[in-house]
Amino acid sequence: MGKAASRSSALQARAIATLWRVLAGRRLATLWRLARLVGPLVHRFSRREREVTAANLAAVYPDRGADERRRLARQSLTHSAATMLEIGFAWQGAPERVEASILAVHGRELLDEARAEGRGVIVLAPHFGNWEVLNFWLSSHFPFTAMYEPPKIAELDAVTRAGRERMGASLVPTNPRGVAALLKALKRSEAIGILPDQEPDWGSGVFAPFFGRLAYTATLLPKLVARTQARVVTGVARRLPGRGFEIHFLPADERVYAADEAESATGVNACVEAAIALDPAQYQWEYKRYRKVIQEQEGHPEHRRFRIY
Template identity: 75%
Template structure:
């Protein structure tokens, strides 16, 4: 009982400190946030062994043509952007809406969403971990009926803050279960927009292996099921950071393979669509995520598994 009480107090104290930080940083101007994130990100790269190792290994896989110094520079810049995203959460969730709207200085490809809805089709937005996806959520839910899946945070005390921040402009959050999938289908049939994380590894049984930068990555198969039942249009959406100035929203046509009924073909198209968005600025992708984890898990026990081990 005492241990449980201690754990609850520690969780509450962490939640309080994090929410205080978000609230404080929400009032900072974007140029100041970027300068601070650049300093902290360099320290994270230097002292956080886990994030540095995963980032370096991922970059070695996807950009084998870069030499060690080029990869190191890209990894450090990526860590700065990832740190900026974390520091901008308070801005995205708590700052006045008109201030965030003013910080979105450019929007490219909106006609792709408007055109689909004019045709009576829903829009599936593939939103990878690139730039600031919370700013993308803000913009989408400000301009369209928008539904996205939501998984509560590990620190339960933070859920009201996160949920309010994501829902305050009208977004509907649904659970990551069959009931949530049913809600996504209904939204698409109403010619609305929904958001999907295309680069988050699903649980075993909910995905297939498909190439991501030439190496198999376990990829969710929800998309072809949604497309087959709704004829929705698929686009990739990102909020590209313009350091010190704001953000540019980009909507890109998804790779045509995403419309295939074959799950591996569709997943290959999803990964190619993510690659196309990363090409806008590779440093803004969250390379510290273990995208190839399931490949390693599958190879456990294989006599040559260690030859292929990344993480």
């Protein structure tokens, strides 16, 4: 990276970090009002976000009318804007304020029962609602480990790490060393977090149905379950616009426990679908979930394989 690019990156990081720090003290009602202003602007002026969201919604909800899908797309981008605006609140807001914003926790007994049985808990945390608030709650109440990939803007790494680790979460890298740390945490009957809706590298997943269409899905989960007998739950922080959040822990689809990787991946995607059903507008539809299906059709080769040693 050249000096000019490095300076630009540093300035960008400083501006973003300052914005988060300023927004950390704002009321959730204020942040939601800002999101209602920003979301429509993203829909209007960000072609990439608008088109990917529209394509995903057309793929998963083909029976809904075009007008209904457009409304859902605008609502989804507003919720995505809210998540970005709430990062300062989740990472830097006074812990008692963040805790007070969590108005209800549904399904906590799923975690408590597993730990009482001496079993670890794998929390599947899709990009729904505000996953940073979910991380805050989990790391406040349980020994919690999650994989972490540094942000694209390297200068934001320290801010991101501090925000996610401040309540005690342990962040581990997305490599075999990180997987080993997840295994150790599960064997200690602790909780870990897995992102179930990001496409893995070639060789690290299988194609499995997601809303009836094939999506490349990670196969890390069945490997972890086979080695630890952990319980799997889905966890989300559902936004109550302008008021706070409700944490939901949902029982996993039983197929996640299958030894067959394709069947387990199908169960993982079913878990994500169940979370989305809570409020489809709160899912991050601007992610290209079906990208590798297109690459497969175009004959892209496999890359490195992700293994547990």
